[in-house]
Amino acid sequence: RKEVEQDPGPFNVPEGATVAFNCTYSNSASQSFFWYRQDCRKEPKLLMSVYSSGNEDGRFTAQLNRASQYISLLIRDSKLSDSATYLCVVSGGATNKLIFGTGTLLAVQP
Amino acid sequence: ETGVTQTPRHLVMGMTNKKSLKCEQHLGHNAMYWYKQSAKKPLELMFVYSLEERVENNSVPSRFSPECPNSSHLFLHLHTLQPEDSALYLCASSPGTGSSQPQHFGDGTRLSIL
Numbered sequence: 001r002k003e004v005e006q007d008p009g010p011f012n013v014p015e016g017a018t019v020a021f022n023c024t025y026s027n028s029a030s031q032s033f034f035w036y037r038q039d040c041r042k043e044p045k046l047l048m049s050v051y052s053s054g055n056e057d058g059r060f061t062a063q064l065n066r067a068s069q070y071i072s073l074l075i076r077d078s079k080l081s082d083s084a085t086y087l088c089v090v091s092g093g094a095t096n097k098l099i100f101g102t103g104t105l106l107a108v109q110p
Numbered sequence: 111e112t113g114v115t116q117t118p119r120h121l122v123m124g125m126t127n128k129k130s131l132k133c134e135q136h137l138g139h140n141a142m143y144w145y146k147q148s149a150k151k152p153l154e155l156m157f158v159y160s161l162e163e164r165v166e167n168n169s170v171p172s173r174f175s176p177e178c179p180n181s182s183h184l185f186l187h188l189h190t191l192q193p194e195d196s197a198l199y200l201c202a203s204s205p206g207t208g209s210s211q212p213q214h215f216g217d218g219t220r221l222s223i224l
Contacts, residue, residue: 002152031210042217042218043218044153044200045215046213101152102151
């Protein structure tokens with residue numbers, strides 16, 4: 001089983017749509033959780049951290065379910081500029097080792 | 111305007127060449143990392159440095175040799191690479207190595223081995 005699993009997509013959605021990405025992780029001792037965004041041929045950039053109580057940043061909402069070892073990202077009112085690969089990332093341990101999922105590709109279409 | 115700068119952006123080399131990748135961070139961070147990203151695979155952590163000391167080596171072949179002369183600079187020395195080493199090599203930094211601290215990535219060096 002992969003340490004972090006994501007649906008690779010692609011998710012093709014029209015502008016204005018709401019889209020949700022899911023992610024599961026295998027290590028129950030994981031401590032920190034993030035969503036990163038990676039544009040084509042660019043570096044990953046932190047989108048948001050994910051907290052147990054859930055957190056929102058504008059159109060983006062992240063949720064964490066520790067019991068199910070499940071993380072989600074909801075994007076409302078999708079924009080063309082949201083098109084990218086969204087990486088689910090889990091961290092834990094003394095050396096802040098980040099474990100990346102393979103990413104979910106989102107294509108927002110006009 | 112990334113705070114982590116990598117050079118070169120692109121590198122093509124033969125299997126017998128020796129080259130080095132350079133990373134510099136301007137964020138005052140104490141930890142630096144090398145990752146490898148191959149097509150259709152998740153990012154793979156290669157090395158972790160904390161305060162210039164290597165704290166993790168993820169079973170990386172010896173043809174990759176990291177060097178961290180100070181907390182702002184990180185190098186990856188390459189020699190006798192194989193075609194399967196072609197990938198995007200990403201450098202990252204973070205304030206420390208605590209698990210809650212996200213990492214900031216450079217633009218990467220796209221490496222092609224002929």
